[in-house]
Amino acid sequence: xSWRSKxxxxxxxxxDSNLSFSPAMLFPAAQRYKRSLSALVSPVLQNSLDDVxxxxxxxxxxxxxxxxxxxxxxxxxxxxxxxxxxxDTICNDIIPKSITEIRRLSVRLSNYPTVLKKEDFERTVxxxxxxxxxxxxSRKHQKAVWAESFISLYKALKHDLxxxxxxxxxx
Numbered sequence: 001x002s003w004r005s006k007x008x009x010x011x012x013x014x015x016d017s018n019l020s021f022s023p024a025m026l027f028p029a030a031q032r033y034k035r036s037l038s039a040l041v042s043p044v045l046q047n048s049l050d051d052v053x054x055x056x057x058x059x060x061x062x063x064x065x066x067x068x069x070x071x072x073x074x075x076x077x078x079x080x081x082x083x084x085x086x087x088d089t090i091c092n093d094i095i096p097k098s099i100t101e102i103r104r105l106s107v108r109l110s111n112y113p114t115v116l117k118k119e120d121f122e123r124t125v126x127x128x129x130x131x132x133x134x135x136x137x138s139r140k141h142q143k144a145v146w147a148e149s150f151i152s153l154y155k156a157l158k159h160d161l162x163x164x165x166x167x168x169x170x171x
Contacts, residue, residue: 026108026120029094044119045086054083055122065133069097095127102131102149109156116160128153 045055062074071091073079096102105127109116116124128150135146 026105026112026116027094027096027123029096044122045083045090046118046122051083054081055087058084058087059129063133065130065137071130090123091126091130095123095130097130099145099149102127102153106149106152106156109153109160112156112160115163121157121160124153124157128157 046052058073058078061078064072064074066072072088073084078084096105105124109124131146131150131153135143135150138146
């Protein structure tokens, strides 16, 4: 079954009264973003192997997080690419930035009943990158809090990868 089919199956099963979990709840900012720009769909960076390479290049390039928590790519040439604009939107308008929001995301992920959609997986990875950066920039107690959040996100992604692997049909 493709990830789209799984998503559709999940959406149909979500109408069951016993299931009160909504997949839109993982990244509420994505829903707000989608509503404010109704003509656009929620941005996704990785649609091909080239896109994955480009994301890797963004992450290897020096990122900057200013005092307002805005994330930007320092390399002007990379920053001018169309994919960099989508990266900017996801990092600055969609992923959570506060420790409270990140902890909330971790709890939601730990209770997620199915395999993550690719955009949710991607956003979780970018949230992990942000969390690692904040841990590296913090001191003592705050460093421990950020590191703990990073580990929670890592465990959620590891669980998702193991869950998706166990659900694939044997050939």
